[in-house]
Amino acid sequence: MITPWINTHILTFIVFAPLAWGALLLFFPERQGHLVKLMALLGATGILAVGAGQLLRVSPDALGTIVFERFYWFSAVGIPVEYHLAADGLNLWLVLLTLFLVPLTLLGTWNSLSSRSGNAFALILLLESGMLGALVAQDLLLFYLFWEAMLLPMYFLIGVWGGSERRYAATKFMLFTLSGSLLWLVALLYTAGKAASFAPGVMAQAVAALPVSGQRLLFGAFALAFAIKVPLFPLHTWLPDAHTEAPTAGSVILAGVLLKLGSYGFLRFALPIFPGAGLHFSGILAGLSLVAIIYGALVAMVQTDIKKLVAYSSVSHMGFVMLGIASMTLVGTQGSMLQMLNHGVSTGALFLLVGMLYDRAHTRRIADFGGVATKMPVFTAFFLVVTLSSIGLPLTNGFVGEFLILNGTFISGFGWGRAVACGATLGVLLSAAYMLWMVKRVFWGPANPDPESGTAHLHADLSLREVVVLLPLVVLIFWMGIHPQTFLVQSEGQVGRALVQAQAPAPHIGSLSAEVKR
């Protein structure tokens, strides 16, 4: 009875099951914390099993769509809003990444939260629901609703369970994101009013009839909202605060999935709806991405807090993602798709590792450590693998993503392509510098002799639970590095079609369509 329903409504199930389950768990009293945590973990794992099983089983149709659900929802002031969910090449792996990261995060931060951890776990499930909804929503108003619905659980995760400056960080996160998305709402309503629909395809047709300056203004409003989420330089200032203050679970989800929604928004909505304006601004986007790559890396280098260092490295890595998208080539954009997953896996793992270190030492200052390798060899091994993947060592995932992005930027045919690609390569170099320098100061050398130091508080190496959390991530790191085709094949057709659309008016169409055919 229930199985056929799930087969046809798998998307509704994965979007709303975490919401229902999390809302139920919110009502358990605090003394049932352990039971709630267990139920949250089981729920998230079950949803992963059902979702992944179903989504990987069904093969995509000619247009790349795997499953979809679509029906009329409501209509207010004359514009119909549809309940339209779909999984396709563009979002399949991001959906799976989300489904996969949530149970790992729950298990990885099992004992990290000081109080009311049951409530935090329930909130993470609510957050999962919002993220998955935003990923699979095809109607723009529906996307907007899920996009905003993600804010509140994250706000409370940072605000209740965060560090000492948590209220400041949470409020900053909230206001930054909202300021972008509210202006976007105006642009969205305007565009939808012109198109009399919230479907991206119909909106794109209506936009084509607008004057060029209007298109650019609207694209600007869309881009602002997404760029804040990515976050693109100079709109990134909320991210280090939010990451540093958030509990480990919040940081993992934030880095793993939330940021991707910004770049995903560019790919899914902003560029297809405003192809002309997107092309016009691609130089600026690429320039800002380059600044983010270099600036993020330089600032990461001088951090004294490990978590803040990882946070700034996120700015740098997400700069790569945006650069690939701005290159408007199949290679570059596919690199961005992969880099989104890479960043989710590698940076998510880094935040988990930093959290495990913090749980033991109760400090994250680099100077408080030294010689951790002598005390925690297994931990050090995991940390090193993840670090190398974050740097982009060949055979790990980071290499493939960054290589494709740099390649795509180089051959993009834009005037700035080669220069920016060369500049971004410097960013790869810098990332090796700040990561390895941090590893050297934290892990190598003799153990820090100070009895008050972080190293002195490290008594136990990783527990079985923590190894179970990290192992799948490491497997993924190598899988994505050695056989990236698994993760690229699904999105290729769709990205190609989107690019042909976006490039139609461009002068260098020849080079690209050849590439797409290949």
Add this chain to the structure above:
Amino acid sequence: MTLSAAEFSAILPLLIPALGACLLPLAALDKDQSTVKWIRAAMFFIALFALGGGFFYLTTLWATGAQPSCGALHMDRLAQFAGIFVMIAAALAVLQLWDHLHQEGWVKGETLALLLFSAVGMILFTATSNLILLFLGLELLSVPLYALTASVRMRAKAMEAGMKYFLTGAVAASCFLMGSVLLYGVTGTLDLGAIGLKLASGGADPLALVGAALLLAGFLFKISAVPFHQWTPDVYEGAPHPISGFMSVATKGVAVIALVRVLAAGLPFLGSRFQGAMAVVAILTLVLGNLAALAQSNIKRMLAYSSISHAGYILLGLVAGTPAAYSAVLFYLVAYLFMNMGAFGLLTAMGLVGDQTTFEQVRGQGWKRPDLAIAACLCLFSLAGIPPLAGFYGKYMIFKELILQGHISMAVVGVLASLVSVYYYLRLPVALFLEKATEKAEREAAERPSFKAPLAAASVLACAAVVVALGLFPGTVYRSLAVKAVQDAFHLVR
């Protein structure tokens, strides 16, 4: 004089609560200590019964589609909508009053009677386009509210608030009356529809313009739009919490509905002049309401300024001025009813009495009653316009219509204002969940006699449930209530 059945059915929605209001003081006459509990329960039961009866009758009327009228009293769909709206608001206020008055130790017979009389005035105010009846309705709704504001007489603040409300309200009422007199003097008729026709044919008489402006000022006072807003924070702070909630929702609501009728009926000749003036007032209201709310340390004052800012959003809808925009405004009112009654209800449900309503006092209290606090937070997020809650759709529809009408800059001001509002709405959840109680507050809370407030708590939970449900199915209420109410009202007057 005999009434036909249709005429009788037109005034029945007024008669039912009025009858209840007359019964209540009789019940309160009994001074026997041994039966006082039962008498009080009976009083609240009578009040709820009268409101429920009115609600039931109006919904039946709505379902049949009948739109009876009696003289200048038109119980059309718009008035029925207003009636249902007022009955629900009053019923929520009665539920919360039961707990609040017991907490204050001030259960008096007249309170509920005044509330019901005010509800009668509100329905009358929305059900006519005759200037005399409008004025009658305005006074009938206002005078009981002046007394209700000061109903907890032992508090100096309440007395002060009541006096302020009365004096400023009297000025507003005289403005309204003066405007009516001028319009009557120019046109020789009291019916707004006829006034509109005469003025439309005769060109704009300056006296008529002054009259219309004075009339508008009377409405704007009740809506608490800038610059007629100064009474709002003081009055809401001094009044009992449920009464503040009731005033912010119902008074504003019926004033808006009556204004929609007046605009549709009598004053289209003002045209672009009206739009310009309304646009300025709306923007000022939004900016001032939201900025002033940022600086408040008292929850009730914060909610008062927030209610001013919501008047701004509603006025933006009136600026757009299409039937779809009016429907959007009505939807906004429905959403506002539940989210604001929920927010004010939290104060009662948490047992805060008198002026103990600062953010300081609720610090960390959310963890004690998480269900209640989460419900109230949902109402606040809805007030802030965070999707997918009811308040978002209210704003969405109004902004949508503004943009479609080409007022993009006003929509941008609107969304920026709601961005600011997020900051102060978040302060309550922050205080409830993110902050730890100060020692002083803990001590005070321990000393305070503990009251259970089951009815107020239930009303908050119900409000939150409606806010969420409206967020999931906004189309239903919009189509079945708001659109119909506006459609039929416009048929009637044109």
